[in-house]
Amino acid sequence: MDLSIVIPLYNEDESLPELCDWIVRVVTANNFSYEIIMVDDGSTDDSWCIIEKLSAGNPNIKGIKFQRNYGKSAALNEGFKAAQGSVVITMDADMQDSPDEIPELYRMITEDKLDMVSGWKKVRYDNKLTKNFPSKIFNAMARSISGIKLHDFNCGLKAYRKKVVKSIEIYGEMHRNIPVLAKWSGFRKIGEKVVEHRPRKYGVTKFGWDRFINGFLDLATLTFVGRFSKRPMHFFGLYGTFFFIIGFFSSLYLIIAKIVDANYGITNKPLFYIALVVMIIGMQLFLTGFIAELVVRNAADRNNYLIEKKAGLN
Template sequence: MDISIVIPLLNEEESLPELSEWIVRVVTANNLTYEVIFVDDGSTDNSWDIIQSIAARNCHFKGIKFQRNYGKAAALNEGFKAAKGDVVITMDADMQDSPDEVPELRKMIIEDGYDLVSGWKKKRYDNTLTKNLPSKFYNAAARRMSGLKLHDLNCGLKAYKNKVIKSVEVYGEMHRYIPVLAKNAGFRKIGEKIVEHRPRKYGVTKFGWNRFVNGFLDLMTITFTGKFGKRPMHFFGLYGTLCFLIGFGISVYLIISKFVDENFALTNKPLFYIGMAVMIIGMQLFLAGFVAELVTRNAADRNTYLIDEKLGIN
């Protein structure tokens, strides 16, 4: 199968018929074998009924329905599990992503050899103050922390090799960090394509200001787990040891000062309390590292690694 198109949605009953017809026109014009997987993230309108009617008319359309709202990351994760196409393309159901971009995105994966291509909505139709400015700040922070030079990690229109989406697990608010997850999994050829951003035709946006806070916290989580997920002691132990040594050095200095000068007021010095606090913090970090190591070494996937190829091994 050429492509799988995964579309997470929440209360998008108005756009689904038009979107499905548009997708069919594009894939038919380009002679692509395809499947479209709608993932209904707990819609309270008639979205699922419409998905059922679309699937009844066209067997290439499939659906997954959550019992309640779990979030876009969960919807994408389930869609990825079901996807069978050589190239997997994600897009939003609100028709702000154009299906006309699909052939070129597929070409960049198949012919140009990219593992992942992220859309860049260079010209946007969103409210500048409430969405564009926070998004630019967030993307700048994400580029700095992840090392990926992508302009728009938030863009829902992306294309992947099938093995990329089978190698990552998406949860929380981490759908916007799939390129970072892919990079951590060893996929290095990650590209970007300027795509059309269309004005919203139906419904209202499902995202608020809290997504930027949650997104930043998830970025910190991904950055940490990507580097220290299988060796947490290397992080906690390093900083715990440094803190303890700094505190211990302060304590030694104060004790020597007391021996040199009997009138030296040891406990009246702020440095005394700083030294004690830093030593305690160092010990806590070190113990946290031990606990994290115990958890990691007893995890079911402690020795699970992504293997690209095997030669001469069954």
């Protein structure tokens, strides 16, 4: 199968028939073998009824329904598990992503040999204050922290090689950081394509301001886990030792000052309390790293690694 198109959705009953018709026209015109996987994230409207009707009329349209709302990351994760196409494309269900982008995204994966292509909504129709400006800040932070030079990490329109989506796990609200997940899984051929951003035709946005705060926190977590999940002592031990040394030498300075001048009041100096606090913080960080190492070394999956190929082995 050439294509799997994964569409997470929540209360988008108005747009689904038109979106599916558009996708079918595009893939049929390009002679793609395809499947459309719509993941209903616990919708309270008629979305699932419409998915069932669409699936009954076209066997290439498939659906997954959650019992309750789990979030976009969970919907994408389940869609990726079910996807069978050699190229997997994700898009939102609100008609703001254009299915006309599908052929070029497919070509960039298959002919340009990219692992992943992320859409860039260069011209946006969202509210500049509530969506565009915070999005620019988040994308700038994501580029700086991850080292991935993308303009729009959170664009819902993306394309992947099948192996990418089968190698990553999306949870929490990590859908904003899928390029980072792909990079930490060893997929570094990440491209970008300017895509059309269309005005919302149906419904209202399901996301608020908190998505940017959560996105940044998830990015920080992902960066830490990606670098130090198998060697936490390298992080906690380093900073613990650093703080302990600062506190130790500060205390040593106060002791020497007391020896030189018997009237020197150690406990009257702010440095005395700062040194104690810094030493305690250093010891706590070091012990945290030590305990984390014990946990990692006893984890069942401590030696699970992503292997791309083997030669001469059964």
